[in-house]
Amino acid sequence: MFLQLTDWxxxxxxxxxxxxxxxxxxxxxxxxxxxxxxxxxxxxDVVEAVITLPMVLPPSVIGYGLLMIIGKNGLLGNTLADxxxxxxxxxxxxxxxxxxxxxxLMYQSAKAAFLSVNVNYEKxxxxxxxxxxxxxxxVTLPLAWPGILAGLVLSFARAMGEFxxxxxxxxxxxxQTQTIPxxxxxxxxxxxxxxxxxxxxxxxxxxxxxxxxxxxxxxKQKY
Amino acid sequence: MLKAKITKKLWHFTLxxxxxxxxxxxxxxxxxxxGKTTFLHCLAGLCKQSSGFIQLNERTLYSSEERINIPTRLxxxxxxxxxxxxFPHMTVKQNVMYGLKNHRHxxxxxxxxxxxELLNTxxxxxxxxxxxxxxxxxxxxxxxxxxxxxxxPGLLLLDEPFSALDKNSKIKLRxxxxxxxxxxxIPFILVTHDEEDAGFLGDRILxxxxxxxxxxSVMHLSSNMQRIAIY
Numbered sequence: 173m174f175l176q177l178t179d180w181x182x183x184x185x186x187x188x189x190x191x192x193x194x195x196x197x198x199x200x201x202x203x204x205x206x207x208x209x210x211x212x213x214x215x216x217d218v219v220e221a222v223i224t225l226p227m228v229l230p231p232s233v234i235g236y237g238l239l240m241i242i243g244k245n246g247l248l249g250n251t252l253a254d255x256x257x258x259x260x261x262x263x264x265x266x267x268x269x270x271x272x273x274x275x276x277l278m279y280q281s282a283k284a285a286f287l288s289v290n291v292n293y294e295k296x297x298x299x300x301x302x303x304x305x306x307x308x309x310x311v312t313l314p315l316a317w318p319g320i321l322a323g324l325v326l327s328f329a330r331a332m333g334e335f336x337x338x339x340x341x342x343x344x345x346x347x348q349t350q351t352i353p354x355x356x357x358x359x360x361x362x363x364x365x366x367x368x369x370x371x372x373x374x375x376x377x378x379x380x381x382x383x384x385x386x387x388x389x390x391x392k393q394k395y
Numbered sequence: 396m397l398k399a400k401i402t403k404k405l406w407h408f409t410l411x412x413x414x415x416x417x418x419x420x421x422x423x424x425x426x427x428x429x430g431k432t433t434f435l436h437c438l439a440g441l442c443k444q445s446s447g448f449i450q451l452n453e454r455t456l457y458s459s460e461e462r463i464n465i466p467t468r469l470x471x472x473x474x475x476x477x478x479x480x481x482f483p484h485m486t487v488k489q490n491v492m493y494g495l496k497n498h499r500h501x502x503x504x505x506x507x508x509x510x511x512e513l514l515n516t517x518x519x520x521x522x523x524x525x526x527x528x529x530x531x532x533x534x535x536x537x538x539x540x541x542x543x544x545x546x547x548p549g550l551l552l553l554d555e556p557f558s559a560l561d562k563n564s565k566i567k568l569r570x571x572x573x574x575x576x577x578x579x580x581i582p583f584i585l586v587t588h589d590e591e592d593a594g595f596l597g598d599r600i601l602x603x604x605x606x607x608x609x610x611x612s613v614m615h616l617s618s619n620m621q622r623i624a625i626y
Contacts, residue, residue, distance in 0.1 A: 295474070295480070300494030300497065302468060315483070
């Protein structure tokens with residue numbers, strides 16, 4: 173048979189890791205991008221450069237950086253150990269790696285989306301008696317939503333595809349930390365082309381469907 | 396009754412206007428960059444003035460001496476934006492109803508107007524389920540007016556309301572605004588750089604130049620006039 177897959181663990185794990193990473197990225201990225209889209213302060217350029225850095229750094233640099241933080245002898249390694257938490261070489265490390273590399277995509281898209289909302293809409297809502305919280309949820313967020321969603325999809329795709337940093341901090345433990353990209357790499361290395369082909373097909377079709385659906389959705393917006 | 400003294404430092408000049416306005420239409424006239432929109436923004440609380448005071452119907456909205464600065468949402472000042480600023484993701488109905496659910500309106504208004512009737516008055520009652528992008532310029536303006544008046548403001552500010560309209564719609568809407576003003580009996584302040592509009596609508600006209608009223612610029616056009624202090 174052309175396609176064959178005996179172990180679905182990498183597929184399930186990849187989706188789980190990407191979903192959690194994107195959720196974290198959304199929860200931190202949305203308020204942060206909103207804040208920095210309006211706030212001016214000295215050193216803002218430095219902060220933004222740091223946020224964007226993971227997008228351009230090689231995965232091995234990010235992986236090494238994460239090892240320096242959460243590794244056994246890393247900055248937080250002892251603290252985590254004292255708390256009884258092990259992150260390194262668990263699937264949570266894969267979540268961490270995916271979060272770090274996909275965060276800049278979310279941040280950039282969301283910030284551009286917030287900046288694209290005409291401030292007059294917010295001013296008009298203010299003159300109509302709306303509180304700032306109400307304005308955010310009824311005016312700013314709905315108008316910025318298409319851009320934010322695009323950022324979410326990009327982040328999700330990036331998180332699904334994360335390879336280098338994940339291998340360094342989570343390792344390649346089948347059934348535990350082996351995501352699709354890692355499974356493909358090691359399947360090819362061991363000559364198991366059937367498994368590699370199948371995983372490549374699943375990954376491609378899945379990513380295609382997500383992007384296709386989002387584009388369709390964006391097109392259907394009434395305004 | 397609106398009493399205001401507004402001083403606002405801008406980067407190339409200082410805006411300085413002192414005025415009293417009864418239930419009339421005041422036209423602010425002047426070239427682009429003369430400080431007209433900034434003046435409206437200060438009244439609405441959309442930007443912070445440097446000093447002075449604003450009193451609307453005996454209520455202090457701003458006072459630098461008493462350190463009072465009521466936020467925009469509690470000022471009860473209606474604002475018609477130059478680009479109308481209708482929320483593009485809401486229908487006409489949702490736009491007009493937007494202000495009604497806000498806190499201050501739940502207990503302050505004795506005889507609430509029905510915003511849907513307001514739309515009928517303006518001849519756009521049949522457009523309830525349309526989105527702003529599906530409206531013509533004149534329709535947008537009428538909806539924006541209905542939205543601003545639905546919260547029953549004590550003062551209505553209109554920032555170049557005709558700039559996006561063709562001549563015919565403009566002449567029609569000018570008359571409508573005059574009629575609405577006669578009906579509502581609240582002070583209107585209208586910004587324009589069109590002399591014809593100023594002459595047609597203004598009970599009083601105030602010409603601004605580099606943020607300061609031009610001496611002798613107040614034209615008394617109707618009989619029961621109030622004084623506008625000029626310096």
